[in-house]
Amino acid sequence: MRPPPVAPGTPPVLQLVGIAKYFPGVIANEDVSLDVLSGEILALLGENGAGKSTLMNVVTGIYLADAGEMIFDGYGVQFSSPQEAIKAGIGMVHQHFKLVPAFTVAENIHLGWSETPRNASPAVLEARTQELSERFGFPVDPSARVEDLSAGEQQRVEILRVLARKARLLILDEPTAVLTPSEARDLFRALRAFRAEGNAVIIISHKLDEVMEISDRVTILRGGRKIGTWDTADCAPRMLAATMVGREVVRQNLLLRSEGAAPRGTVPELSLRDVSVRDDRGVTTLSDVTLDVFGGEILGIAGVAGNGQRELTEVLTGLTPPGRGTVLLGGAPAEPGAAAFARQGVGHIPQDRLHSALAPSLSITDNMVLREYEQPPIGGHGFYHAEAALELAREIANIAEVNIPDFAMPVRNLSGGNQQRLVARREIRIARRLLVAAYPSRGLDIGAIATMHRYFADLRDQGVGIVVVSEDLEELLNLSDRIGVLCHGRLMAVLDAAEADIERIGLLMGGRTETSETKMSVAEGAILS
Template sequence: MSQGSALLTLSAIDKSFDVHRVLDSVSFELAKGEVHALLGENGAGKSTLMNILIGVYSADAGTLELEGKPLKIARPVDSARHGIGMVHQHFRLVDRLTLTENLLLAADDHPGLKRRATARDTLLATAREIGFTLDPDCPVGELSVAEKQRAEICKVLALGARILILDEPTAVLTDSEASSMLGAIRRMAESGRSIILITHKLREVVGFSHRVTIMRRGKTVAAGLDTGDLSIEKISSLMMGASASSVSPDKAPGSVRPHGPDLLAVSHLHAQRDDGAPALNDVSLRVRAGEILGLAGVGGNGQHELVETLCGLRSASAGSVMVDGADALGLSPRQRRKLGLRVIPADRMASALVSDLDIAANLALTSVVSGRFGRLWLNRRRMAREAKASIERHEIAGARPRGRMGLLSGGNAQKVLLAREIDSGMKLLLAHSPTRGLDIRAAAAVHQRLREAAAGGAACLLVSEDVEEIMALSDRICVVSAGRVTGELPGDASAADIGRLILGHE
């Protein structure tokens, strides 16, 4: 390997929460000037290991070294002082402030960045160095997801990070945005920084990282392997301990579930974007009991607005929405929930879960208003008892009723959401990109829950940009483009058939 000598070493790291051992003698080594991919299924311990490195947790045992010297990190400020920074999936930016103001807000231990002009110039210089373009005077809330991510990276680097941890940096980016981001990551390494890349996209690992460390069930199963010697199949096998093909079975050929009456009927629906431009244009579709209807299409073609309109977060300008035979358009989200509507949003942490609350509270969020846990005060013992049973039933790794929601891995956080939403009162499930950012096994678990929901008589509208996911789950497939449903296909349609409709060809 042409990268430099060891910069950071974590040796024999142990961590337990109550009786649950999350890390078992884990080791990791990062060299100077390399992109080192840290891989593992959701719940393998990656997030816990990185949280120890950035001072959120303390290890129960083990040692950390930086450039061969002992490294003591008790708080996040300690890691920042040693030049370690992390860009999380959910950005640490204040939308109403400009990027310059966000840097000033984070610059408590950086006297040189206390002046606005200096902070602004530092951001621009950092962006130029790694090939980014940004406007330091633009409010963060006006930026796209990709622009926010670039802004967050520049902020962390401007604060002096020489070791950068990137958590799923391309999970919500388009292919072109992802390619641009990965190129920037390699340029950062070439400039002498060291990158820890956490991702589930194995093609990115093979194409853009120098070495790979793989964790499974809290242990290191492969440490510092040269990426050039690995195939995607080999990496998958090391991650899961089994062939990837055995994890997510395809639909059985010719399998057809019996379908009942329409539980969702959308007719001639129109809605607008936030800026007043048309988002939905004469959309009509139906989903029957026991059926999964896949809605395929490139992101940004009205899918987000459709889900918001169906669940009551966006007003329709025309058309009708019937849920289990009832007119739902004039109803609030809570009233639609009483009709049996449940939602898995595309961004679970922004729209469905509260990272700062404990897991018991998140599981109880939608039941509190009904008085299930008490009218005058909450019966927290009952909440914890029911949460414990749900955690065990749904095999949510690393979860405790009183554990903070934001500390769970993506796959286990999604399990919490599914456990809450797929309940006895569910009749219609809106699942928007339900496996985004999840590893192969976690995605397979989500797929199984959707299949089970449909088999139990629920109707499921699956909105996804992943054509393979649409093909694997759907009984029927509709394609959306420019806010219109451009065609309907049977569940056994080919990717080419779907692609032709997405591109506007009959």
């Protein structure tokens, strides 16, 4: 699929010349020059901290460049606020959606928009939204509340909001991170349609396959500088990965056990027996899940976000007591409570580390002892020994290979990758039986993901059971010995990785199975949720 031909002499939609942005002690961007042509999809590749987000924040007026020039549609521009960028026709869809959850889709589309009619009655707004939705080919339900929508639907609202404001250049930050394969295909189809009208798209991604599929050209940033721009047709994923990281990336076979690795256990470390969970509103979010996790294996959990992953993770780690059914730890009924699970050797790397695994405003030391503050040498008899705490924090930082100048510094000052490493090592320390990791590689770059996967493989070889929840099927297939698939709170199947392939898992994720009997139960699950 080549982009449509563009008349010679058409200026690039966006031209960056020698853009630089400095932060104290850090070069976020320097000497970045870049053209985005009319009718093309440009992929922006780079590791975490390569300066992709900073560059896009400069383009969308969140930051002011310290040096350089920005030319949009042939005119030099300087945006001092995101509003000016939107007015000029540059729209950005962030990784974390900027929608009002309690508002309807129509209200979100019309929020802060100069063309919102004075008569902003629901009927008028919804009719306008419907019309926009059809014009741009992004189906949405105008009267639905955003909080009730899936991530993919929310993303459509976000994109529609940007398109409605007549964006010529659409910037997407890791748009497929929250989408199912089929939702991603829908998105790509819509992006191609947008491109066909002579508009331009910049897509930030870590996923090389996607970049190969959707983009016309690829620009790679490393250490804040541009390494180069290539036609995607001339690129191979391997070459892109090597250029991005700056060295050859060796694909490690994680399924290969090291010598002397503990064998897969014969007695399950943790078992769920007919476990069901209802949320506050009485909706069943997890229904009749029966599952065994053995020591020395990695069990992957696939599924579209919002199909019971959070609840499963919380039941496995003791955060939520099951409404019905039992949880067995090492064959015996588990003592309830997250703290008790941790004491019994269950580690937990949660989905949103800043919101639940860490207290961002507290020191690194305080955060590193979260799991062991009650045990000697830090705790015991109600005391808290600050020096022992610091000692433990140093130890964890050492193993995690995170260089920390000051342990009294708030943990939010660390980069996302370093936070994730510290949390992972903290949890691996206590995971004698089981480690539950939800979306462990979300937001991490290739190098950091490889490190994280290595941690898991090493832990598996020590005989610990690991549950990895992820939407990235590649990741699951690379890591897992078995893969369970969740759909509408039901565990559709647990497949041996050897017999699993993406197509089959994809079908199960969508709730389709070969047998009609399970179809029935799926339909039931859909009604329940």
